[in-house]
Amino acid sequence: MPPETRRLDGRPVAAAVDEATRRRIAAAPPGTRPPTLASVHRGLPTPFGFYRRQQARAAAAAGIRFRDEPLPPDAGPAELAALLERLDADPSVHAVLLEHPLPPPFDFGTAIAHLRPDKDVDGVGAANLGALLDGRARHAPAVALAAVEIARHYRLPFEGEPVAVVGRSATVGLPLALLLAARPPGADATVTVAHSRTADLQGALARARTIFSCAGRPGLLRRAVVPEGAAIVDVGLSSVPDPDRPGGVRAVGDADGADLDGWADALTPVPGGVGPVTVAALMRSTVDAWERLEGVGREP
Amino acid sequence: MPPETRRLDGRPVAAAVDEATRRRIAAAPPGTRPPTLASVHRGLPTPFGFYRRQQARAAAAAGIRFRDEPLPPDAGPAELAALLERLDADPSVHAVLLEHPLPPPFDFGTAIAHLRPDKDVDGVGAANLGALLDGRARHAPAVALAAVEIARHYRLPFEGEPVAVVGRSATVGLPLALLLAARPPGADATVTVAHSRTADLQGALARARTIFSCAGRPGLLRRAVVPEGAAIVDVGLSSVPDPDRPGGVRAVGDADGADLDGWADALTPVPGGVGPVTVAALMRSTVDAWERLEGVGREP
Numbered sequence: 001m002p003p004e005t006r007r008l009d010g011r012p013v014a015a016a017v018d019e020a021t022r023r024r025i026a027a028a029p030p031g032t033r034p035p036t037l038a039s040v041h042r043g044l045p046t047p048f049g050f051y052r053r054q055q056a057r058a059a060a061a062a063g064i065r066f067r068d069e070p071l072p073p074d075a076g077p078a079e080l081a082a083l084l085e086r087l088d089a090d091p092s093v094h095a096v097l098l099e100h101p102l103p104p105p106f107d108f109g110t111a112i113a114h115l116r117p118d119k120d121v122d123g124v125g126a127a128n129l130g131a132l133l134d135g136r137a138r139h140a141p142a143v144a145l146a147a148v149e150i151a152r153h154y155r156l157p158f159e160g161e162p163v164a165v166v167g168r169s170a171t172v173g174l175p176l177a178l179l180l181a182a183r184p185p186g187a188d189a190t191v192t193v194a195h196s197r198t199a200d201l202q203g204a205l206a207r208a209r210t211i212f213s214c215a216g217r218p219g220l221l222r223r224a225v226v227p228e229g230a231a232i233v234d235v236g237l238s239s240v241p242d243p244d245r246p247g248g249v250r251a252v253g254d255a256d257g258a259d260l261d262g263w264a265d266a267l268t269p270v271p272g273g274v275g276p277v278t279v280a281a282l283m284r285s286t287v288d289a290w291e292r293l294e295g296v297g298r299e300p
Numbered sequence: 301m302p303p304e305t306r307r308l309d310g311r312p313v314a315a316a317v318d319e320a321t322r323r324r325i326a327a328a329p330p331g332t333r334p335p336t337l338a339s340v341h342r343g344l345p346t347p348f349g350f351y352r353r354q355q356a357r358a359a360a361a362a363g364i365r366f367r368d369e370p371l372p373p374d375a376g377p378a379e380l381a382a383l384l385e386r387l388d389a390d391p392s393v394h395a396v397l398l399e400h401p402l403p404p405p406f407d408f409g410t411a412i413a414h415l416r417p418d419k420d421v422d423g424v425g426a427a428n429l430g431a432l433l434d435g436r437a438r439h440a441p442a443v444a445l446a447a448v449e450i451a452r453h454y455r456l457p458f459e460g461e462p463v464a465v466v467g468r469s470a471t472v473g474l475p476l477a478l479l480l481a482a483r484p485p486g487a488d489a490t491v492t493v494a495h496s497r498t499a500d501l502q503g504a505l506a507r508a509r510t511i512f513s514c515a516g517r518p519g520l521l522r523r524a525v526v527p528e529g530a531a532i533v534d535v536g537l538s539s540v541p542d543p544d545r546p547g548g549v550r551a552v553g554d555a556d557g558a559d560l561d562g563w564a565d566a567l568t569p570v571p572g573g574v575g576p577v578t579v580a581a582l583m584r585s586t587v588d589a590w591e592r593l594e595g596v597g598r599e600p
Contacts, residue, residue, distance in 0.1 A: 126430030127427055129433050130425070130429030131426045133426075170434035177493075178474065181468055181474075191493050192493075
């Protein structure tokens with residue numbers, strides 16, 4: 001049994017990513033347009049609203065212009081398409097993030113296709129997702145990049161190793177599995193994808209040295225299914241009632257930290273694990289887009 | 301030990317697929333343009349040339365017009381792009397297949413992007429591959445569809461089961477892994493993707509009830525790495541010297557059939573396994589495209 005389960009703090013990882021991002025912006029020739037990220041959303045109180053405020057703060061800290069682009073309250077798919085086309089054509093905008101998920105009558109996949117791959121900064125359009133299969137995507141989803149980043153930072157055993165991804169969503173689990181299985185700069189890992197229809201989760205995870213959990217099911221990972229000594233990158237994010245604040249909620253991941261203590265080797269906490277790194281990864285991707293579209297930096 | 305390893309003949313599977321395809325064509329209203337598949341290639345003696353002749357025969361048998369579109373000997377990427385754009389705009393062409401792989405200066409990914417997803421009949425453009433992640437692809441690669449088809453036909457244990465895919469190519473291994481992991485009509489399987497950098501192949505395959513091998517490495521699958529009683533869908537295709545014909549070559553898969561006899565439960569042979577089903581799946585996908593583009597049939 002591991003003496004103690006390490007908690008892997010995402011904040012120093014985010015700080016290191018942000019520092020590199022700021023240096024790249026500072027290295028641009030004078031007169032270069034500043035990197036600009038547009039955030040498109042319905043202006044409603046959703047979990048995306050919380051993420052959006054984090055984006056605005058991180059952008060300000062990094063030196064990225066943040067353009068808030070709320071849709072009018074009565075806007076439908078046609079207005080959303082027109083807004084995305086306008087941002088795609090606007091040379092002062094380098095990166096566009098679209099609220100996800102979007103309820104009907106909106107269709108996320110149809111809407112995001114209005115962005116060219118360079119501006120689809122979260123890599124969730126079909127063109128970027130498809131290019132992930134041959135390692136040529138312009139962008140990958142920030143949350144998937146963040147999961148890999150935190151695993152690399154803490155040198156978890158995953159490169160070239162057997163790992164598992166729990167969850168098969170098109171914007172988190174599957175892109176992460178593709179990044180992990182890819183040739184370098186991918187992780188060369190042997191990847192098992194498990195999901196809600198996996199009958200024997202313990203069996204599916206048995207050989208994994210690192211488990212990347214993206215299920216959004218609190219308490220899913222516990223000793224009964226996690227092999228002893230494995231590392232866990234907890235990408236799950238759910239809201240549960242907060243016992244300390246009647247009527248309040250708090251964010252939790254997929255891992256049952258109390259149950260896994262002294263059993264797992266390491267665990268990224270929720271909040272404070274993958275979350276802050278996701279915001280930093282999004283800022284880095286914005287600067288990737290900016291360097292490419294402005295012809296500056298290391299990718300002229 | 302299984303009493304005898306079943307050899308799973310692909311020809312009756314192909315015949316059943318072809319029969320359904322012919323019925324769909326026959327059901328179209330009189331005067332409907334015939335389904336038309338264009339095959340674009342360099343006109344050189346490559347393995348694709350062999351596949352092309354099979355396509356032409358299968359198309360004739362099914363009632364599909366086959367348009368051979370060789371590039372002139374001195375054509376480069378610009379001529380290829382122009383030809384693909386012409387075929388994409390031509391309403392009498394419903395499906396376009398592009399020779400794969402293409403050597404430099406050609407770039408397969410750049411070229412195939414000139415086709416709209418509906419006409420990218422082998423589902424190998426980034427837009428179709430990306431849409432595989434959320435089950436909305438217009439087409440999937442015929443060889444991946446064929447591997448699933450033959451496994452379904454012979455009721456191999458793979459739906460909802462732990463399976464393995466060996467190989468991570470963008471046009472075979474990874475699309476097949478996505479089809480297998482997908483919600484219904486995907487296979488809901490728990491999928492492990494192994495590849496050339498998998499250090500412990502035996503361990504990676506240990507829980508797989510069906511192994512889909514797309515490595516192109518003759519002899520890779522043998523008792524030392526395959527769990528006893530597993531089924532094998534052999535998608536590998538390699539040329540090796542033919543001991544019976546000095547100077548000749550013959551096609552082999554990834555499985556060592558002699559070594560696996562009496563150990564594996566079932567095995568698709570090469571040739572005669574996945575190959576014939578692949579051609580039938582391509583004809584079916586052509587008719588899918590035709591029904592959609594002409595507004596006939598079950599997908600108006």
